[in-house]
Amino acid sequence: MKQHITVADAAPPPKTARYSHAVKAGGFLHVTGQLPIDPANPAAPLPPDIETQTELSMLNIRRIVAAAGYDLTDTVFVRIFLADFDRDYVGMNSVFHRYYDDDATMPGRTTVGVAKLGRGALVEIDMVLFREQA
Numbered sequence: 001m002k003q004h005i006t007v008a009d010a011a012p013p014p015k016t017a018r019y020s021h022a023v024k025a026g027g028f029l030h031v032t033g034q035l036p037i038d039p040a041n042p043a044a045p046l047p048p049d050i051e052t053q054t055e056l057s058m059l060n061i062r063r064i065v066a067a068a069g070y071d072l073t074d075t076v077f078v079r080i081f082l083a084d085f086d087r088d089y090v091g092m093n094s095v096f097h098r099y100y101d102d103d104a105t106m107p108g109r110t111t112v113g114v115a116k117l118g119r120g121a122l123v124e125i126d127m128v129l130f131r132e133q134a
Helices: 049-068 084-100
Strands: 002-005 022-025 028-034 074-080 108-113 123-130
Touching: 028 049, 049 084, 049 123, 074 084, 084 108
Parallel strands: 074 108
Antiparallel strands: 002 022, 022 028, 028 123, 074 123
């Protein structure tokens, strides 16, 4: 059975791109790509630097993950998209490792450079988590 999750205090999906914040299916939680949007002010300009944008994306993810009853320690795979890979990889990685700091339990990860992200964002992050069902 699957469950579609929309979190009231997370950044809302734009009207032009309807989606669930996450979908829970058989112990897996698939979190939709999160841009660095402030849920309290979704129309606000995005922060100018990769560190702040990565932090905001991760805070949005953590909010969605918690609302679904998971924890970031349940993460099995992360996908990160960077609009300027060479410039922003180190800054993004420094923030990422504040959330995942144990080399023994690091999730799988792919980081990809892309031509452009929505709203001119520097970063977008999605992930898959897993938790044994009771």
